[in-house]
Amino acid sequence: MTTARGGRPPSRALLYCTFNGAANCTNGIGRQTQTLLGTLTRRWEKLTAITGPFTPYLAIPEPGPATWAYDPHLLAATCRTVESSGGRILPLAYDTTAAFWTPPVWRQLSQQAAETARTLAGRYDHVAVIAVDTPFAGTGRAFLEGALLPPGAGTVEILLTLYGTAYVHSHPAPDPGRLAWEQRSLTVAGQPGVRVADIGEAFTRHLITEYAVDPAHLVPYRCSLDLTAPDLQPMPAADALQITATFGVPLDRPIVLAVGRTDPTKGFDQLITAVAPLRDIVHLVAVIVAFSDADPLTRTYRQQIADAGLRATYVDRFTRDLPRALASLPHTVAVVCPSRGESLANLPFEVGLWARHQGPIVVAPALGGFPETITDLDNGLLYNPADPGGLTAALQHVIAMDDTARSAIRQRAYHRVVRERDVVTAYAETLTRAFTPTPDPTR
Known part of the structure; x- marks a missing residue:
């Protein structure tokens, strides 16, 4: 295991950025969030025995009446689960009067996620960010375009984790605004600290073909389930x-x-x-x-x-x-x-x-x-x-x-x-890669 300054084991944080599954649960992305939360309660020891210890954080759009299918009881349970592993929920402010599925809202959320990662880097040696789907696709670009990390800050690795694109979901023709947002967001893949999740063969081929993602910049992130749930x-x-x-x-x-x-x-x-x-x-x-x-x-x-x-x-x-x-x-x-x-x-x-x-x-x-x-x-x-x-x-x-x-x-x-599809096997593979800093050719 690598060591931090002073010879101590490195401190690590996982920042999971999602818009469904913490205060609502209405789709497959919500189920993936629930799978992570279940892992924190039922499979935590087995997972960290492979990956080593880390502190989980969940960043979500500020929950409230603007959250579709808002469930305060689910939110309370989510808070308890994350806190039981030493982390907490981090609400991200955004314009709740605007349509959620639009680039201006996604830009706000991605910028806040990037700043949250920057803040955590001041406390941890390594921060792995899983930026889930289109609303957080701009997290890598926002991080790279923001202020430089101060001396002594930890490393930040951002995994852009798309589950769909404008080509997949904007039937029969891609929505121009969403397409431009995704294209711009993915152009930073491969720059130091930014990689793309490989969730499956067909979708990854789509990212390579339509968005010019370099296969060398992919990290395996297999969709998985907590089989004990x-x-x-x-x-x-x-x-x-x-x-x-x-x-x-x-x-x-x-x-x-x-x-x-x-x-x-x-x-x-x-x-x-x-x-x-x-x-x-x-x-x-x-x-x-x-x-x-x-x-x-x-x-x-x-x-x-x-x-x-x-x-x-x-x-x-x-x-x-x-x-x-x-x-x-x-x-x-x-x-x-x-x-x-x-x-x-x-x-x-x-x-x-x-x-x-x-x-x-x-x-x-x-x-x-x-x-x-x-x-x-x-x-x-x-x-x-x-x-x-x-x-x-x-x-x-x-x-x-x-x-x-x-x-x-x-x-x-x-x-x-x-x-x-066992979650421990899948997450262990992903986090082992995500907690490993990518080389910076400028250093």
């Missing part, structure tokens, strides 16, 4: 049946489940169209979380379901219990991810754990990160997204499967998640 275990049948009844889900037909947010890229309109020919066979459960009460896509999807004559349960608020319950029951045959674009989805991993004994298999398009996590007819089903009838045919295939075939796919899905 209570909410990743199959739900007991009695509890699962009670929850499905609470939501009014009938169990007299095979269930097709979809989970996501009201984003055109998620492709729920395509799913509804694909399920329409099966209207007399299946019951659709669509958990599609609205960005706000006035989100027009909620009305659009409900109307499309009605026009298609589908029997369906539509839930427009976040719930983790219902997907877990349905994935734990034999009545559910498929969990569908009908995305038009996806860098790497968490849901297939969670379903693999929930459905290990009984329940659904994952059906997804052969695009984005899905083919690197799903092998067709091995641990799930892939369909050709260019084939208008591809998703319908895939669902028909799943419905026609016998229990033995479906069970074999579920078991392979479970074992692949356990083999490839």
